[in-house]
Amino acid sequence: MDKTGDVHVKGNQWQRLLRWHRGQKPNEEGEDGAKDEGRRNIILDLKKINWKDWVVDPAEQFYYVWLQVMILPIVYNWVIIILRTCFTTIALSYLPVWLTLDYLSDLMYLLDMIITVHTGYLEQGILIKDLTQLKKHYLHSKHFLRDLVSLLPTDFFYFVFGIQTPLVRINRLLRLPRLSEALDRMETRTSYPNTFRITKLMIYIFVLIHWNACLYFALSNYIGFGSDRWVYPNITNPEFASMRRQYFYCFWFSAQIFTTVGDTPLPKRAEEQLFMIADLLIAVLVFASIVGNVGNVISSLRDRDNVFFPNHELVKAYLRSHHISKELRQRIDDWYQHLHINKKIMRENEILQQLPLHLRTEIAVSVHLPILSKVTIFQNCEKSLLEELVLKLTPQVFSPGEYVCRKGDVGHEMYIIKEGKLAVVADDGVTEFAVLSDGNFFGEISILNIKGNRSGNRRTANIRSIGHSDLFSLSKEDLTDVLSEFPAAKHHLEEKGRQILIKMGMLEESGEGEPKEEEKVETKIKRLETNLEVLQTKLARLMMELESSNRKMQTRVEQLEWEAATLKTQLPKDGEEGETADGRGEGVGGEVQWEREEAEGEEEEGSDAKVNKVGQGEDSNDITKEGDGESTKSTKEDVERTIEGDKSALKDQHDQENEKGMDGDKSQEKDERPGKGDGAEIESEDKTDEKSRERKSEEGSERGEEEKKGNGAEQ
Numbered sequence: 001m002d003k004t005g006d007v008h009v010k011g012n013q014w015q016r017l018l019r020w021h022r023g024q025k026p027n028e029e030g031e032d033g034a035k036d037e038g039r040r041n042i043i044l045d046l047k048k049i050n051w052k053d054w055v056v057d058p059a060e061q062f063y064y065v066w067l068q069v070m071i072l073p074i075v076y077n078w079v080i081i082i083l084r085t086c087f088t089t090i091a092l093s094y095l096p097v098w099l100t101l102d103y104l105s106d107l108m109y110l111l112d113m114i115i116t117v118h119t120g121y122l123e124q125g126i127l128i129k130d131l132t133q134l135k136k137h138y139l140h141s142k143h144f145l146r147d148l149v150s151l152l153p154t155d156f157f158y159f160v161f162g163i164q165t166p167l168v169r170i171n172r173l174l175r176l177p178r179l180s181e182a183l184d185r186m187e188t189r190t191s192y193p194n195t196f197r198i199t200k201l202m203i204y205i206f207v208l209i210h211w212n213a214c215l216y217f218a219l220s221n222y223i224g225f226g227s228d229r230w231v232y233p234n235i236t237n238p239e240f241a242s243m244r245r246q247y248f249y250c251f252w253f254s255a256q257i258f259t260t261v262g263d264t265p266l267p268k269r270a271e272e273q274l275f276m277i278a279d280l281l282i283a284v285l286v287f288a289s290i291v292g293n294v295g296n297v298i299s300s301l302r303d304r305d306n307v308f309f310p311n312h313e314l315v316k317a318y319l320r321s322h323h324i325s326k327e328l329r330q331r332i333d334d335w336y337q338h339l340h341i342n343k344k345i346m347r348e349n350e351i352l353q354q355l356p357l358h359l360r361t362e363i364a365v366s367v368h369l370p371i372l373s374k375v376t377i378f379q380n381c382e383k384s385l386l387e388e389l390v391l392k393l394t395p396q397v398f399s400p401g402e403y404v405c406r407k408g409d410v411g412h413e414m415y416i417i418k419e420g421k422l423a424v425v426a427d428d429g430v431t432e433f434a435v436l437s438d439g440n441f442f443g444e445i446s447i448l449n450i451k452g453n454r455s456g457n458r459r460t461a462n463i464r465s466i467g468h469s470d471l472f473s474l475s476k477e478d479l480t481d482v483l484s485e486f487p488a489a490k491h492h493l494e495e496k497g498r499q500i501l502i503k504m505g506m507l508e509e510s511g512e513g514e515p516k517e518e519e520k521v522e523t524k525i526k527r528l529e530t531n532l533e534v535l536q537t538k539l540a541r542l543m544m545e546l547e548s549s550n551r552k553m554q555t556r557v558e559q560l561e562w563e564a565a566t567l568k569t570q571l572p573k574d575g576e577e578g579e580t581a582d583g584r585g586e587g588v589g590g591e592v593q594w595e596r597e598e599a600e601g602e603e604e605e606g607s608d609a610k611v612n613k614v615g616q617g618e619d620s621n622d623i624t625k626e627g628d629g630e631s632t633k634s635t636k637e638d639v640e641r642t643i644e645g646d647k648s649a650l651k652d653q654h655d656q657e658n659e660k661g662m663d664g665d666k667s668q669e670k671d672e673r674p675g676k677g678d679g680a681e682i683e684s685e686d687k688t689d690e691k692s693r694e695r696k697s698e699e700g701s702e703r704g705e706e707e708k709k710g711n712g713a714e715q
């Protein structure tokens, strides 16, 4: 692939990634194509809807739009019902219009109820879409009762009170909570929440003044138009007869009260005074809420500015109190001015802190991805790494002529140029070695620990901003974190740094560095070999120990067999002597025998241990000692257990044989068949006698030898 083709493919990759982050599908036809496809999808979706099981998700756009639509009938009822009730001329003059609008609003109320039944709700975080459940939920809720009452056909009261009494429709005002739901939704969605809040407040105040105006007109009518200066003038007077004049006069009168202007005629009658008292009390609240809300909006605007831009006032005061030079102060002012004019936001991490991490990442990616896509080292990196990286970037702005770093300083971060031009300059500040621009990076050499870098962690050059420069800084720790997972980028960065160092003659000869590496590898191999030898010796020793303990076990098992056989041979005699003598003799003899054997075992263990200790190397002391101890212990315990088991087995056997013997004598008395069992028993007894004699002679010789050894050792 040629160079341009490569760049094109990369560009597409970045565009696709960017689209993915903006929640769009990659579409080769471009933005318009995507929109058309979106529209087509909506139409297809509408066709596919099964209206019987249709359920509205409260988070989706349709629900939001419907709520906005519902603002109209609710506001209509809140404004017009009272107007028609108090201004009868207005009610009767436009009656067909009012009736049409009334029943249209009723239809919308009905539709709203149907939509509410079909609106899903969350239960344990899951949207319930089952219609029977939804119906049950709505019918049991307090909203249902309110909605139902607000839609009761109270218009039938027209037949009782007459068509000029629209007050019969007062129940329509009960839908007010739906209005506040709609306005709350709008407030969370709008991009201008402060403007929205002020508008909402003004609408509320307008409705309040309107109601007050209507009531004032109704009270004036009750007292009598023009009966004093406070009430509405006589409507027979042509100047005050028109409907428009009537309404505007009353509205103006109310507005004066609620804005606490108070330039209204003095009330004379008790009804008038009561009305004024109530109005003035409400006016205090209204005024307070206006002042409070506007104050809130202003302070939130100031807060926004303070978060978006550093507080210039504070810095100015500080500079003044410390008598900073005029020239420096001017530079600081310029810097602030540049931030404000170009809307450079410096504290984006702080602003976005309240958002969850995944949303913050998406925002950061969509804001900074176009810049990062220009940086060569990050062009092929994985999405997850980019996301990680993008959250660690800190924006910085430098003024013209300002130094970003100076040669010899310790490097703590590297920089990526978002916008602007910077020069690599000599110490005289004039000679330019290179000019860096958008998408370039610098400051990596001093933080990368490049092998052979003579400057170590010091900056190798001065970097000066030519104009205003927008940079991203990336701290050494964050860069190390990212690069540890992304070796290709690390290699690229190091390579670029090495090239610069070679050009500057600041890289130690490659020949000097390599032997050190080789030496390291050799030492490692040697250490590994020594470790292997030690392990082999340990293994051999363990094998030896295993063999010797096997042999010991075999000898002891043989001894036990021999003793068992000896006891068998003694049985006929003992049987004659009686049980007690036999048991005692066996017990004493056995104990003596086992004591001797244990002593032998201990002697042997001791000697083994001595041999081991002599043979152990320095490294393996602990392991071998532990191993020895445990194996010896376990062997000893096993043998003891075997011996005890055998002893009891022998005793049982002996007892059984005694019994058998006695039984045998008895049975012999009964069973008179010749040769039954006797011959065989006598033969076996003879053989065992021979064997036992041989064993005893062997044992005697062994004991003699051991005694000799023991004496020798004592001597």
Ligand SMILES: Nc1ncnc2c1ncn2[C@@H]1O[C@@H]2COP(=O)(O)O[C@H]2[C@H]1O
Pocket: 405, 411, 424, 433, 434, 441, 442, 443, 444, 445, 446, 447, 458, 459, 460, 461, 462, 463, 500
């Ligand atoms: N000749 C050069 N061309 C481009 N960049 C350079 C040049 N010399 C130094 N730099 C960059 O300037 C940076 C100064 O700080 P560092 O030494 O950390 O890393 C250095 C390089 O990234």
